[in-house]
Amino acid sequence: xxxxxxxxxxxxxxxxxxxxxxxxxxxxxxxxxxxxxxxxxxxxxxxxxxxxxxxxxxxxxxxxxxxxxxxxxxxxxxxxxxxxxxxxxxxxxxxxxxxxxxxxxxxxxxxxxxxxxxxxxxxxxxxxxxxxxxxxxxxxxxxxxxxxxxxxxxxxxxxxxxxxxxxxxxxxxxxxxxxxxxxxxxxxxxxx
Amino acid sequence: xxxxxxxxxxxxxxxxxxxxxxxxxxxxxxxxxxxxxxxxxxxxxxxxxxxxxxxxxxxxxxxxxxxxxxxxxxxxxxxxxxxxxxxxxxxxxxxxxxxxxxxxxxxxxxxxxxxxxxxxxxxxxxxxxxxxxxxxxxxxxxxxxxxxxxxxxxxxxxxxxxxxxxxxxxxxxxxxxxxxxxxxxxxxx
Numbered sequence: 018x019x020x021x022x023x024x025x026x027x028x029x030x031x032x033x034x035x036x037x038x039x040x041x042x043x044x045x046x047x048x049x050x051x052x053x054x055x056x057x058x059x060x061x062x063x064x065x066x067x068x069x070x071x072x073x074x075x076x077x078x079x080x081x082x083x084x085x086x087x088x089x090x091x092x093x094x095x096x097x098x099x100x101x102x103x104x105x106x107x108x109x110x111x112x113x114x115x116x117x118x119x120x121x122x123x124x125x126x127x128x129x130x131x132x133x134x135x136x137x138x139x140x141x142x143x144x145x146x147x148x149x150x151x152x153x154x155x156x157x158x159x160x161x162x163x164x165x166x167x168x169x170x171x172x173x174x175x176x177x178x179x180x181x182x183x184x185x186x187x188x189x190x191x192x193x194x195x196x197x198x199x200x201x202x203x204x205x206x207x208x209x
Numbered sequence: 210x211x212x213x214x215x216x217x218x219x220x221x222x223x224x225x226x227x228x229x230x231x232x233x234x235x236x237x238x239x240x241x242x243x244x245x246x247x248x249x250x251x252x253x254x255x256x257x258x259x260x261x262x263x264x265x266x267x268x269x270x271x272x273x274x275x276x277x278x279x280x281x282x283x284x285x286x287x288x289x290x291x292x293x294x295x296x297x298x299x300x301x302x303x304x305x306x307x308x309x310x311x312x313x314x315x316x317x318x319x320x321x322x323x324x325x326x327x328x329x330x331x332x333x334x335x336x337x338x339x340x341x342x343x344x345x346x347x348x349x350x351x352x353x354x355x356x357x358x359x360x361x362x363x364x365x366x367x368x369x370x371x372x373x374x375x376x377x378x379x380x381x382x383x384x385x386x387x388x389x390x391x392x393x394x395x396x397x398x
Contacts, residue, residue, distance in 0.1 A: 096349065103327035103351040104262075110352060191253055 043172060043206025045075040045091065051173075051205035054093055062194035068100030068109075075125075077206055079172055081162070084132035089140065091204075093123040113189045120148045128152070140176060149185045153178050155202070165207075173205040211395040218286040222390045227286065230279040231391060234314070235369070237272045241265060242366050245359075266325055267334040273318045280311070292385050306372060313365040320361060323354035 045052045054070040075091030096117045098109050110117045127142035140155040155176040162172035179199045182188070217224040223231075244265050251258050291300045325332050326342030327350040333339050347353060379387035389395075 096352075101328070103330070104325060106328075106349075107324065107351040107355055110349075189253070 041080060041170075041172075042076060042078045042209045044209060045073075045077065046171070046205045046207050047072075047074050053201075053203050054091070055201040055203075056198050057201070058191070058198045059194040061192060066100060068098060070094065070097050070123075071099050072097035075204070077127075077174075077204065079162075079174075079206070084138065085130055087127070087130040087132075087138075087140075089125070089127040089130075089142065089204075091125045091202075093125075095121055095123050095146075114187055115147060120146075123147075125153075130157075144180070144185075146185045147187050151180070151184055153180055160203075160205075170208040171205055172208070173203070176202045176204075178202075213393045213395060218289055220287050220290055222289050222386075223393070224286065225393060226282055227279075228391060228393045230275065230282060233275055234272065234279060237268060237275070238314070238365065238369060241268055241272065242362055244268075245362060263333070263335070266321070266332050267337075269318060269321050270332055270334045270340055273322075276314055276318065289390065292379075292387060292390075294383070294385055303375075306368065306375070309368055310365070310372060313361050313368060316361040317358060317365055320354045320358040324351050324358060327351040327354065 052073075054073050055067065056069065057065045057067045060066045070093045072094035073091055075089065077087065077089040079087045095115045096110060098106055098115065098117075100106055100109065109115055112118075123144070123146045125142050125144050127140055129139075129141040131139045131141075133139070136159050138157040138159075140157045142153060142155070143150050144153045155178040157174055157176040160173040160175055163170070165171050177200065179197050181196050182198055183196060213222065213225065215224045216226045218227055244261065248262050248265055251261065291303070295303070322332065322340075323346075326340075327345050329342045329345075331339040331341045376388045376391070379385050380389070
């Protein structure tokens, strides 16, 4: 076994050494819709209501050899909220919730990326939502990176976070089970 | 106070058909408007949060059916002539006012329909039958239709109140038959 493994380890080492190391900037592939901003919130303590923001854009920089230097920023068009029910979306856009007339954009700007060395990381940043800016922490895991079939290079991550709506000044009473919103983000970036 | 007995309009006065359609529409409009404002005030945990909007939509669909019936009835009936004492200016204002009321009714009903059907969901009329959705015409149709619905409904109520005030003015100040024709009472002889 040892004899079989040795050359393959050596080969892997050679590959790693040969792969160029970049501090690369990526544009989140919203054009091809290989990214999504999803949320879920508990409904009456019996189930989950899921929705997403259809329009957003963002960029990140990521370097495998220096992951802690990674940066992310994402801007979300709050009017693009979609919970698969027009009347509910109308209500969610109103002053009871997102108040999209006053706050048409939400944004996230990272402040610190802490790589845990196992493909996961903690991403801290400032979230601006409903006109309120507060720090949030995302649990991030890298999905993968590599060449795409069309001559480009891509890297993708998923991240989760949760926060109380009340912390961002959205205090419409949806019941005790629905105070926290859970966000799931999937971003695929195309290297510039 | 003797009442008229004819269903169809004559060239001088409205028949029972037109009178009934007029007052049913008036009743529904003045019922739906406060109901709509009430819906806006309901919180998520209000027991009426789900029922009252369904009533509002269901009654709205019934009103649309009645309005179509009324427009057809109007088209196939003689139109009573203007009251002789009315000046040309009054006749013109009356005409424009009535056209405005009809157009606003159509606009309110269409915009209301477009809110509820923006995502392809039908409107269930008292869980009795469904009015299917038409394909959405614009992005975020529910929001734009919602704004139009509120503005046109408020304008409709305002114009209706002016319409009622004008009828009362004709009745009590001018002492003509304007209101009496729509109540179905015969002219005092």
